[in-house]
Amino acid sequence: MSENNPEDEARVTSTPERRVPLARGLSAKLLLLTVVFGLLAEILIFLPTVASYRVTWLKERLSTAAAVSIALVQGDTQSLSQTAQNDVLMAIGAKAIAVRDGGVARLLAVAEMPPQVDEHIDVDHLGLVEEMTGALDTLLFGGNRMLRIFGPVGASPEEFELIMPDYQLRAAMLGYSRTVALLSLLIAVFTAALVYVALDRVMVRPMRTMTRSMLAFSEAPDDQSRIIRPSMRADEIGIAERELAQMQERLQKMLAEQKHLADLGLAVSKINHDMRNILASAQLMSDRLQQVKDPTVQAYAPRLVRTLDRAVSYSEGVLAYGRTQEAPPSRRRVRLRQLVEDVHSLLDLESGIEFEDAVPPGFEVDADAEQLFRVLTNLTRNAVQAMAGDTESAVVRRLTVAAERQGSVGRILVTDTGPGLPAKARENLFTAFRGAARSGGTGLGLAIAHELVRAHGGALELVESRGGRTTFAISIPDQPARLEPAPRGLRRPA
Structure with a gap:
């Protein structure tokens, strides 16, 4: 039983496949990368969007509190029962409402004053970084904190304050995040489909055509029909197609010339094999001519001998050609x-x-x-x-x-x-x-x-x-x- 050569097995297993499966082709990779990059882009947009939504939600609550505060200021706050105050605060989702005018703060309505406030938010002086870090903090760790929200509303000179828990804010942000995530996924998939279709028609299909042409040409390089038909595109792919077609044509001509040379070399070798035998007989005859005493024969015999020697040497060189290079x-x-x-x-x-x-x-x-x-x-x-x-x-x-x-x-x-x-x-x-x-x-x-x-x-x-x-x-x-x-x-x- 013959043993398998490990080098041959390694060479067979390392040979690349000539047909690429669809799941590992350029189209599948292009689709996957487009979806991933689309989602990454949406993630980069997601955090500023949620931060903006958080600030808008807080400003809306503060505006509502301001409207209630104006009504309370114009009326008699002392005659407002605790039940009515609780109803007003419950509608806003707050624990207390206050107004600050000229540095003097006045509590307008209070349901239950919390023992401490965890975070103070000035809605009129928030930067982009503060907005994003605050939104991320509320999403990840919020839900049981007490917030103090303050700032001016509209053209009013007063500054309004609102004390409220953040669980409603976090619930609203989570709902908004789910909506944004779903829309982002749909946009990413839709964009990926459009980009995929465009790039597949513009790039992947021509590349696949060139690959198939190269594989088909390598199987039968002498077949004229397997030379790629270049398109009239003016971009890099069009140039590559035309260069590939010219290269295949040159290679086809070169292979035809090499085959012609090989056939010619075989024919010349056969002819020289017989010619060498004939020249060997002519050499014997020239040696006999040197023994003739005729002056004319003696004058031409040396030249004839040298000529025959050269002819024999050339014939032997032609027979050796192909096995060795020209003798140094x-x-x-x-x-x-x-x-x-x-x-x-x-x-x-x-x-x-x-x-x-x-x-x-x-x-x-x-x-x-x-x-x-x-x-x-x-x-x-x-x-x-x-x-x-x-x-x-x-x-x-x-x-x-x-x-x-x-x-x-x-x-x-x-x-x-x-x-x-x-x-x-x-x-x-x-x-x-x-x-x-x-x-x-x-x-x-x-x-x-x-x-x-x-x-x-x-x-x-x-x-x-x-x-x-x-x-x-x-x-x-x-x-x-x-x-x-x-x-x-x-x-x-x-």
Whole structure:
């Protein structure tokens, strides 16, 4: 029985779900947060509202007491029986009513004078903080306290006082609080529903559409119908939809190109496998040709042998491509003029195309001879193919290879007098299958040359390209010198 790998189990359990349940989706979270924030807003409004209700309730009781006091002052308070006073005070809910005029207080009606007063409230000089703390204190701890309420009423110069218990005030505040709480909950739910519907249509649905599009595209990236259809919105979501559509289109093209390259690589590998066998047979025949005493054969045989060796090496490199990277350059000092002559000997120059080797005699470059040969072969062959289309005998068709040294950098210039590169080729100059300068070309030559030059730490660049002159420049820096420490036995004593 095979044992389960704990890492595989952890990886499976940690994989995020591709379908989000409705209860954990953005819509449910949005609805919950809107209700909570709405209730928090109502709670912040609730305390000032209840405080204002408390002050209004007290002022109403004080106004009623003032009206009763005026009637008592105008009448004969001594003739008012205790029963009548109790009825008046009961209607107000007070224990005593008094009026203060010119600093002199006069008790107008009293039912039962309490032994002490727990809180004194001046309704005309209450601040917002005092109102809220007093309301909260009454709601939480009130119900058995005695209050003294005083203050002016209207334009009357007298100040009226009212002594009353707070249980009626607390009962009224509790009833008002329940009403406010119920209304707050209804307002919060209603507001949450409106906000939810608005945000769901404006934000959540487009986000859900983009999420589904990404999931569907990841399942079948080669399906054109799974690319999101962006809306015409001008906000951030509209920009995100258009960018996602463009990204999916680019990714689809990239995957198609990679598949094309993979298929092409497989076909090339098969062809090179058979080509290598054919070239091996050609090598055997070239070895026999070297034994022929004919002077003409002896003159061309070495070149033929070198050409076949290079062809075999290229075939083996193509077979190895995909398993390994391009082999690192084996750099040596190379006489560039002789290498250019070898390139010239392999070019199929049509009648009328001139080749000029302008490399100074003795010019050396620090490079891998075989890789630099491939670079020059690709560049010069492209130049010859570009000039082959000009059939006018008066048109100058010349290919020039020159070289110069700039400090520790060897610079090789390949110039032709062809028609120049088209704009599309210049945009994707060193990209395989996209930087072809002629119809039917693959662009592989420049891509290979660019890769080989970069492996040397150098650069391949298009200096200029116009009708009548196109120049590529190869810059290869010399290898830095390595200073190894001298053996201890050879060091000079201090």
